[in-house]
Amino acid sequence: MSVQVVDLKSLIDVAIYSIKDLEKLSGIKAHTLRIWEQRYGIITPKRTQTNIRYYEDKDLKLVLNIALLNRNGIKISKIAKMTHEEIAEKVGAISEINFEYGTQLDALTISMIEMDEYKFDRIVSTNIQQIGFERTMLEIIYPFLDKLSLLWLTGSINPVQENFISYLIRQKLIVAIDKEPLLAEGHKKFIIFLPEGERQELSLLFMHYLLKSRKNRVVYLGQEISISDLKDAYDIHKPEFIFTMITETFAKEPVQTYVDRLAETFPDCHLLFSGYQVVVQPVTPQENTSILKSLDQTLAFLDLLENQN
Numbered sequence: 384m385s386v387q388v389v390d391l392k393s394l395i396d397v398a399i400y401s402i403k404d405l406e407k408l409s410g411i412k413a414h415t416l417r418i419w420e421q422r423y424g425i426i427t428p429k430r431t432q433t434n435i436r437y438y439e440d441k442d443l444k445l446v447l448n449i450a451l452l453n454r455n456g457i458k459i460s461k462i463a464k465m466t467h468e469e470i471a472e473k474v475g476a477i478s479e480i481n482f483e484y485g486t487q488l489d490a491l492t493i494s495m496i497e498m499d500e501y502k503f504d505r506i507v508s509t510n511i512q513q514i515g516f517e518r519t520m521l522e523i524i525y526p527f528l529d530k531l532s533l534l535w536l537t538g539s540i541n542p543v544q545e546n547f548i549s550y551l552i553r554q555k556l557i558v559a560i561d562k563e564p565l566l567a568e569g570h571k572k573f574i575i576f577l578p579e580g581e582r583q584e585l586s587l588l589f590m591h592y593l594l595k596s597r598k599n600r601v602v603y604l605g606q607e608i609s610i611s612d613l614k615d616a617y618d619i620h621k622p623e624f625i626f627t628m629i630t631e632t633f634a635k636e637p638v639q640t641y642v643d644r645l646a647e648t649f650p651d652c653h654l655l656f657s658g659y660q661v662v663v664q665p666v667t668p669q670e671n672t673s674i675l676k677s678l679d680q681t682l683a684f685l686d687l688l689e690n691q692n
Contacts, residue, residue: 399437402428408443408492409450416446423463425449444497448474451489475502491527495548503551516559517596520589524552525678528585549585556588563595571688572622576604576613578641583630583658590626593682597689610648617649625649628658638664646672657681 402413409416419425426445428436438446448470452462455477462470474493477486487506494503510519531545573594577587584606594601602620604613617625625645629638638660645654646669656666657675668674675681 399439400443402436402438405438405443405446408496409446410489411446411450411453419449419459419463423459425459425463440496444493445470447489447493447496451477451486451493454489455486475505487523488527488530491523491548492530495531495544498544498547500551503548507551507555516555517593520556520592521678528552552585553588556585556592560588560592560595563592566598566600570598570600571624572600572602572620573624573626574602574604574613574616574620574622575626576608577606578627578629578633579607579609580631580633581606581628583628586628586630590628590681593685594626597685599688610644613645614648617652622652624653624655626655626657629656629660630658631660633660639666642666642672643669646670655684 402416405416406413426438426442428438430436445467449462451474452470453459487510490506494506507519510523575587575590577583591601591603602616602622604616633641642656650671652671654672655675656672661674662676666674675684
């Protein structure tokens with residue numbers, strides 16, 4: 384097996400991956416990847432002048448496709464004889480008929496790495512047709528976002544890929560929200576927002592969908608909302624509930640202080656808090672506040688509320 388040697392300086396503007404990156408992204412152990420290299424010549428690593436092994440985008444894409452086929456029962460010896468075009472065609476076919484959790488995550492990861500909108504849309508749209516939008520979000524998109532967070536923290540993906548896939552998910556959420564009818568008086572009203580410094584817009588948009596699909600009225604304020612701006616919106620709409628998420632660490636004040644300020648500012652409203660920070664910190668709820676510690680708790684609360692309508 385030949386190994387190409389290059390100058391590391393020439394790689395500054397090129398995406399490169401270690402074998403550990405390939406392992407994290409594909410789920411195939413580094414030891415197994417090395418065996419595939421040696422026995423079947425499926426991928427060939429390059430080396431820098433200081434003898435550091437690395438892989439390029441085309442290697443990563445190929446490994447992701449091979450991993451998906453292998454997990455769906457196709458032997459590596461057979462895959463090694465297939466052309467790249469045959470591999471891609473087979474991956475597309477399997478993604479459309481196999482709704483097993485791991486296969487769908489693999490397929491979404493491939494669409495993100497390749498920045499392939501068509502492939503992403505085909506996967507998500509097929510799932511929506513088969514199991515509905517809410518289940519697609521809960522069973523496919525949310526686990527994928529968890530994987531995305533891990534890959535981002537470990538540096539295995541770049542901001543461009545993350546932004547690309549986040550935008551596509553955001554578009555799907557907006558379309559689903561828009562399909563739900565606007566309701567007149569007689570239904571419970573929510574104001575939902577993110578505090579200053581929060582960026583979890585996809586989660587807030589999904590909450591918007593969950594509320595509307597359960598026949599609630601929603602006033603969506605979005606990100607970077609101050610308490611004074613929230614007060615202005617409250618005075619206009621007088622909602623029964625205010626929902627927010629606190630995931631990032633507050634720089635200006637403790638989370639408990641923020642929760643208490645909202646409770647005092649809106650004494651006649653039920654305040655709902657979710658997000659990492661209100662779970663890991665010892666936040667004490669006030670009489671008019673509730674802490675939703677997980678997505679399951681949030682869904683249970685909304686379903687209980689729906690039954691009361």
